[in-house]
Amino acid sequence: MARLEMRRRCTWRIFQSIEYAGEQDHLRLNRFFDYLMTYFTPSSSKERDFLNRILSEPEMTKDPKLEKSSTYESVVVPDSYMGPRLSFPLLPDHATVLLEAFKQEQHLHAHYVLRLLHETQKYLTQLPNITSISTCCSKEITVCGDLHGQLNDLFLIFYKNGLPSPQKPYVFNGDFVDRGKWSIEVLIILFAFLLIYPKEVHLNRGNHEDYMINLRYGFTKEVIRKYKEHGDKILKVLQTVFSCLPLATLIDQKVLIVHGGISNTTDLDRLARIDRRKVIDILWSDPIPQNGCQMNQERGGGCYFGPDVTKEILQKHGLQFIIRSHECKPDGYEVCHDRKVITVFSASNYYTEGSNRGAYLKLGPDLNPHIIQYQANKAARKLTMTQRISLVEESAYLVLKEKVFAHRSQLIAAFKGFDKTNTGMITLDDWAKALESVLQLGLPWRMLRAQLVSHLISRKLDYKLWLKQIVTEQWSSTEERLQSSLLENIYRNLSNLETVFSIIDSDHSGLISHEEFHHTFRLFSSHMNIDISDENIEDLACSIDFNKDGNIDFNEFLEAFRLVRKPSL
Structure with missing residues (x-):
């Protein structure tokens, strides 16, 4: 049992470290965009307009006469549409119809989606940053954590x-x-219930209710795939809807519910007054066992807050405890800080099948929390502990090997730094140090060695052979295509490049113009450490526009980062 628990903890650490590394990378890209907005001086009005278009934030409006012509009124529902239909104001029967339709994997027509978002936006703009609710009129209030588009959990x-x-x-x-x-179905259900029962359904904003995060983590692609013709309109409205979501909920003025957490500067009076589009700490922060408050290094945003910070904030505002989400937990929940902070995570099987249970929390008038756990995947429920850990372990090491591949050239250089006599062999200690220095995942590499290293020679590792085996094991069919260090660099930065391309492609057509490409390459070449002149950018745009239609798709966009490092440029 002890060995199984150690294996479970190791695989959990792998998943979580890689997840947080991706978030850290994304926030670095965000900070680069912020830098551009603050310090970059456009050389022309076209460049200034381009910057404003791709980097401007949505406006929060409280005008009841919201723009309609560009949303639902311009989208016609054909007679052939056989899916669910909505009329407003919504009634409980409409929610039941939606639930049944989504169980049958039907889609709600774009007209109704846009109308629903329009009505949701109108309602949300009237709400304060912090919603206050009471248990006096009900037996219990149910609190759900992260759902992340997992409809079966809902x-x-x-x-x-x-x-x-x-x-x-x-x-x-x-x-x-x-x-x-x-994700879109989860949103539709939540927004529908919000409008039907505005006094009983309350939504807090999470760090993933953000259009930049959505570009990287799948929601944007999902909407475009399901609503090809009108996906762009839906996403634009959602950008504003997300920015209107409240930041926190107070139950009986005694229990604070917030997505991430707090910091030593958290002040509920100030939080109630600020522009809620600008908040970071409460959406990204995580509790730690040690006292104090410090920057959240793993995620790259928010802070770590200790039990002393929790105690101080609770005393300052007369609170009993804090409920937060944001972190996947093996059991679906976790209690810390002398039972003053409760984490609730409602997406079961978050990393892979069998990786974790989901949970929700119930509070009655006595404010004693009651946790309910569940496992949405029927197959995962039938697995023994050994089977579940082995399955999760297999997925975790596959993800880790992908990370190793993406940093292959850097790892070779790090290994050679320990191989002073150029023997091609290093000790396991040096292997572990090199991996951590490059990947910076904070993993116990020596403990993971049995799953990653199959062969030693005189207690030393042939690091070139080891990397070759990693590649052959997972990418044998594409090894030749991915041999060059340049393509490896593109693979490593693929998420960033996809995000950048999606930002430029504001209408989500899958294409960007030569002019947009020129502006973009000039703006982001410094972020990718590429030195290239305006003339070379123009030549590059022409050379990668293979069909000469004046537009560049994503594959051609990737080609630019391959060609730009050629000596001829």
């Missing part, structure tokens, strides 16, 4: 706990979208 919660109603109030604590396959 269905199971409703099945076990009941649908939202005046007798069954809910708080959904952010991260409704991304990663899962049914």
Whole structure:
């Protein structure tokens, strides 16, 4: 049992470290965009307009006469449409129809999606940053954590706990979208119940209710795939809807519900007044066992807050405890800081099948928290502990090997730094040090060695052979195509490049113009450490536009980063 638990903890650490490294990378890209907005001086009006278009934030409007012609009124529902239909104001029967339709994997027509978002935006703009609710009118309030587009988890919660109603109030604590396959359906259901029961359903914003995060983690692609013709309109409205979501919920003025956490500067009075589009700490922060407050190095945003910080904030505002989400936990929940901080995570099987349970929390008038756990995947429920850990372990090491491949050239250089006599052999200690210096995942590499290294010679590792085996094992069919260090560099930065391309491609057509490419390459070449002149950028745009149609698709965009390092440029 001890060995199984150690294996479980190791695989969990792998998944979480890689997840946080990706978030850190994304926030670095965000900070680069912020730098551009603050310090970059456009050389022309066209360049200034381009910058404003790709980097400007949505406006929060409280005008009841919101723009309609560009949203639902311009989208016609054909007579041939056989899916669910909505009329407004929404009634409980509409929510039931949506639930049944989504169980049958039907889509809601874009007209109704846009109308729903329009009505949701109108309602959200009237709400304060912090929503106050009470247990006095109900028996219990249910608090759900991250759902991440996992519709089956939401269905199971409703099945076990009941649908939202005046007798069954809910708080959904952010991260409704991304990663899962049914993010838009989860949103539609939550927004529908929000409009039907505005006093009983409450939504907090999470760090994934953000259009930049959505570009990287799948929600944007999902919407475009499911709503090809009108996906761009839906995404633009959602950008504003997300920015209107409240930041926190207070139950009986005693329990604070917030997505990430707090910091030593958290002040609820100030939080109630600020522009809620600008908040970072409460969406990204995580609790730690040690006292103090410090920058969250693993995620790259928010802070770590210790039990002393929690105690101080609770005393300052007369609170009993804090409920937060944001972190996947093996059991779906975790209690820390002398039971004053409770993490609730509602997406089961988050990393892979069998990786974790989901949970939700119930609070009655006595404010004693009651946790309900579940496992949405029926197959995962039938697995023994050994089978579940082996399955999760296999997935974790596959992800880790992909990370190793993406940094192959850097690892070779690091290994050679320890191989002073050029024997091609290094000790396991040096192997572990080199891996951590390059990947910076904070993993116990010596403990992982049995799963990553199969062969030693005189207790030393042939590092070139080891890397070759890693590549052959997972990428034998594409090894030749991915041999060059340049393509490896593109593979390593693929998420950043996809995000940048999606930002430029604001209409999500899959194409950008030569002029947009020129402006973009000039703006972001410094971020990718590429030195190239304006003339070379223009030549490059022409050379990678293979069909000469005046536009560049994503594959051609990637080709630019391959060609730009050629000596001729």
